[in-house]
Amino acid sequence: MDNPSKNIRFGLIVFIALVVFCIAQLAWWVIFQIDQSSEQFQNQISAREQRIESVSRTVNNEFSRIVNQVNFFIATQSNPDILNRHLELILENPAVLGYSFATGKNQEILSGKIDSTYYAAIGNEITLYFDKQYVANLFKPNAGEFLIDFSVQRDGRNGIWVDRNSMTISPQTIEHLKDESGRAVKMFASEGTIFFFIMILGAYLIYRALQKSEELKARQTNFIHAVTHEFKTPLTSIRLYLETVQSGKIDDSRKNEIYGKMIEDCDRLDAMVDDVLDAGRFDSNKLRMELFELNLSNELGEYIDNLENYIRRQNGILNREIENGIRIRGNTVELSRVIKILVENALKYSPPNKRVIDVKLTSRNNRTVITVSDRGFGIENSELKNIFDRFYRISNSNTETIKGTGLGLFIAARIIKAHGGTITAQSAGIDQGSTFIIELPMVTE
Numbered sequence: 001m002d003n004p005s006k007n008i009r010f011g012l013i014v015f016i017a018l019v020v021f022c023i024a025q026l027a028w029w030v031i032f033q034i035d036q037s038s039e040q041f042q043n044q045i046s047a048r049e050q051r052i053e054s055v056s057r058t059v060n061n062e063f064s065r066i067v068n069q070v071n072f073f074i075a076t077q078s079n080p081d082i083l084n085r086h087l088e089l090i091l092e093n094p095a096v097l098g099y100s101f102a103t104g105k106n107q108e109i110l111s112g113k114i115d116s117t118y119y120a121a122i123g124n125e126i127t128l129y130f131d132k133q134y135v136a137n138l139f140k141p142n143a144g145e146f147l148i149d150f151s152v153q154r155d156g157r158n159g160i161w162v163d164r165n166s167m168t169i170s171p172q173t174i175e176h177l178k179d180e181s182g183r184a185v186k187m188f189a190s191e192g193t194i195f196f197f198i199m200i201l202g203a204y205l206i207y208r209a210l211q212k213s214e215e216l217k218a219r220q221t222n223f224i225h226a227v228t229h230e231f232k233t234p235l236t237s238i239r240l241y242l243e244t245v246q247s248g249k250i251d252d253s254r255k256n257e258i259y260g261k262m263i264e265d266c267d268r269l270d271a272m273v274d275d276v277l278d279a280g281r282f283d284s285n286k287l288r289m290e291l292f293e294l295n296l297s298n299e300l301g302e303y304i305d306n307l308e309n310y311i312r313r314q315n316g317i318l319n320r321e322i323e324n325g326i327r328i329r330g331n332t333v334e335l336s337r338v339i340k341i342l343v344e345n346a347l348k349y350s351p352p353n354k355r356v357i358d359v360k361l362t363s364r365n366n367r368t369v370i371t372v373s374d375r376g377f378g379i380e381n382s383e384l385k386n387i388f389d390r391f392y393r394i395s396n397s398n399t400e401t402i403k404g405t406g407l408g409l410f411i412a413a414r415i416i417k418a419h420g421g422t423i424t425a426q427s428a429g430i431d432q433g434s435t436f437i438i439e440l441p442m443v444t445e
Contacts, residue, residue, distance in 0.1 A: 014210075018203035026196040033192070034185050041181040045169065048145060052167045055138045059162045062095050063130055067120045067156065074123060084109055087126070097131040120156045135162060145173040234265035241265075289418050291329040293443055296368060297322050300361050303336040307343050314347045316355035323362050327443040334415045338423075341408040342372040342436050348402055349394075349434070350376030363442060368421075370438040379427040379434050387425055388413040416440070 073086045080103045090096050091112050098112025102125045118130035132150050139146050149166040241258045244250060250258070304320055311318050339359075346357045354375040362369050379387065379394060386392050391406040416423045421440035427433065 015203050015207035022199040026192050030192045037181045037184045044177050048169050056162045059135050063161050064159045070122050095134045097129045100127045116153050117150050118154055118161045234268050238262050238265050289331050293329050296328045297324050297326045299332050303339045316347045318357045321360045326363055328368050328440050330419055338412045338415050341412045346374035350374050366442050368440040368442050373435040375433040378430045378432040384425050
């Protein structure tokens with residue numbers, strides 16, 4: 001059979017390896033996301049710079065096309081009136097704000113609006129004025145992200161009115177993109193931290209599950225050894241008694257004594273079989289049993305009376321303090337079993353000179369309270385939460401030689417739970433005795 005401590009050490013190594021893996025994975029993921037955020041920031045800046053280049057080409061191409069169109073009119077039409085009508089048609093283009101036309105008769109025709117930010121002088125006669133708002137409109141719906149320099153007049157020499165130097169990304173937009181990138185990094189870092197703790201928690205739960213599995217396996221192994229020994233002892237005793245009777249060398253009085261001891265051993269075997277079977281039956285949160293209204297004050301007295309002979313044989317003393325008239329809904333057979341388990345444990349886990357048990361029954365806030373106290377070996381605080389687990393046995397120098405299966409308190413806890421009650425244990429520590437407290441709902445009139 002595998003060594004439980006070896007398996008737990010292996011589980012610890014796996015747990016540490018998972019922690020290291022989680023840290024490395026988290027570090028890689030955060031660095032990757034930071035790089036992604038930086039790359040995304042650069043991509044957003046590049047996209048806006050490309051937008052500026054695109055708008056520049058569109059504006060310059062459109063302004064050049066209009067200038068070429070006017071040059072064509074001039075080349076094909078010498079009549080000033082007809083030429084002016086053609087120019088009026090050009091005003092319908094949203095890129096054109098207005099124009100001035102010198103007719104040659106010392107007269108100048110002005111049409112539309114005059115704004116010299118973007119203009120084109122065509123020959124000595126015509127000057128076109130382009131609408132700077134046309135440039136801004138090309139950036140919609142994100143016009144606020146860009147700054148356009150309208151402070152310098154541009155006449156379109158070489159076909160260029162707008163260039164990269166006259167349009168930039170606004171500082172507010174750059175700051176906004178940086179803030180978004182920073183928030184993304186913080187988000188990735190926080191998500192990574194949460195993910196890290198989730199992975200650590202998962203690794204820890206796996207380790208704890210393995211540890212509990214090994215602990216349960218160890219308890220089951222101890223249980224098998226204990227049950228084997230517990231079964232073998234009365235069987236060996238019965239065999240010895242039978243061989244003695246078979247020899248025919250004893251008188252009738254001695255035979256009757258032997259028969260009584262054999263019956264006790266059979267009862268002991270029967271009780272152990274019941275414990276093993278009930279441990280499986282009670283290992284369910286859906287355990288149900290028939291409950292009847294009963295006078296617990298009277299019933300508890302009878303339970304204790306039935307244990308008096310056993311207590312005397314163990315050189316024990318039991319003190320009782322029972323409040324009268326307490327009624328509950330319960331199963332008298334199962335409740336007597338709980339009291340028997342607690343009394344037997346109190347005797348078993350007490351030194352011979354301290355086998356004194358105090359049993360009290362009181363009522364408090366519509367609850368019935370049964371306490372069973374002893375002056376025995378006591379229980380360490382770290383073990384109090386485990387003693388009601390199946391197969392669990394207290395392990396210390398005082399108890400390691402005491403026989404038992406680790407099922408008694410487990411069965412008692414399940415029975416009390418099926419009654420709608422609770423059972424808890426208290427102890428001040430080693431050699432300070434123990435107290436078991438049972439609380440059950442009362443029947444009120």
